[in-house]
Amino acid sequence: MEKVRIGKIAYTNILPVFYFFREKEFADRAEFIHKVPAELNRLLAKGELDLGPVSSFAYGEQADNCVVLSDLSVSAKGPVGSIFLFTKTPLETLEEPLIALTSSSATSVNLLKIILEKFYRLRPQYMTMTPVLDEMMAKADACLLIGDDALSAKLRNPSYYIYDLGELWYKQTGMWMTFALWTVRKELAEQRPSLLKDIHLEFLRAKELGNVKIDDIIKAVQKDFGGDYPFWKAYFAGLCHDFDNEQKRGIEYYYRCAAELGLLPRAVEVAVWGANDKVKLT
Numbered sequence: 001m002e003k004v005r006i007g008k009i010a011y012t013n014i015l016p017v018f019y020f021f022r023e024k025e026f027a028d029r030a031e032f033i034h035k036v037p038a039e040l041n042r043l044l045a046k047g048e049l050d051l052g053p054v055s056s057f058a059y060g061e062q063a064d065n066c067v068v069l070s071d072l073s074v075s076a077k078g079p080v081g082s083i084f085l086f087t088k089t090p091l092e093t094l095e096e097p098l099i100a101l102t103s104s105s106a107t108s109v110n111l112l113k114i115i116l117e118k119f120y121r122l123r124p125q126y127m128t129m130t131p132v133l134d135e136m137m138a139k140a141d142a143c144l145l146i147g148d149d150a151l152s153a154k155l156r157n158p159s160y161y162i163y164d165l166g167e168l169w170y171k172q173t174g175m176w177m178t179f180a181l182w183t184v185r186k187e188l189a190e191q192r193p194s195l196l197k198d199i200h201l202e203f204l205r206a207k208e209l210g211n212v213k214i215d216d217i218i219k220a221v222q223k224d225f226g227g228d229y230p231f232w233k234a235y236f237a238g239l240c241h242d243f244d245n246e247q248k249r250g251i252e253y254y255y256r257c258a259a260e261l262g263l264l265p266r267a268v269e270v271a272v273w274g275a276n277d278k279v280k281l282t
């Protein structure tokens with residue numbers, strides 16, 4: 001049997017779900033592909049990735065071919081802490097700004113377009129760049145960074161205005177925003193349901209353990225990244241890795257907004273797989 005190809009986002013935000021995942025237990029059945037979201041999205045679209053977290057926007061594009069694993073996501077209700085628009089002047093003063101977009105994202109790039117064009121009625125120009133704050137700001141009026149690039153940029157305390165996209169979305173809609181969904185190719189769900197169930201249960205187990213032992217994760221992150229304990233404690237407290245009706249309602253509204261602006265061909269509903277899979281840590 002071929003190994004299942006599981007994506008792993010190369011950012012700190014997924015550690016509460018991946019840190020305690022026992023990859024070795026799956027070594028004979030799975031391989032892990034560690035990349036930024038835009039690259040995982042591309043692999044999924046090409047059929048070269050079978051499952052794992054990808055941009056929720058990418059699920060929106062692939063909904064005919066995919067389902068999502070229940071109770072797993074990267075979501076926030078309000079500030080997300082690692083998706084920022086940096087601007088040189090306050091947001092309200094930008095009329096036709098040139099905005100540099102990180103090449104690593106899909107969800108946040110389109111979320112920014114929804115926020116600026118639908119909610120703020122601005123008419124920005126966009127360009128896509130490698131996510132390096134100084135280079136982006138040398139060329140544009142504002143820039144969007146996500147994940148560890150956004151965290152590092154914020155930790156440097158730059159002299160720009162900083163807007164958190166989770167917070168802007170929440171202020172406009174009062175809803176949750178889901179940035180990543182654990183997406184699965186339907187083919188895998190149909191052909192290897194019992195392996196998928198094992199993997200799903202392992203993710204759920206790892207997530208439960210990650211919640212309980214968040215301090216272990218923070219220690220590991222501090223070693224690689226720096227930052228003090230309160231910073232990381234607050235960061236992880238602001239992230240949610242569940243996917244329930246409330247998160248579903250938020251992301252389906254996002255899909256409707258994206259379709260309205262022509263960013264997605266049509267609004268989609270999220271098809272959830274494995275809703276009966278539950279774990280309890282003993």
Ligand SMILES: C=C(O[C@@H]1C=C(C(=O)O)C=C[C@H]1O)C(=O)O
Binds near residue numbers: 037109
């Ligand atoms: C919270 C985040 O969510 C991410 C944002 C994504 C996107 O914009 O496409 C994709 C996956 C998530 O890891 C982040 O990167 O900081």
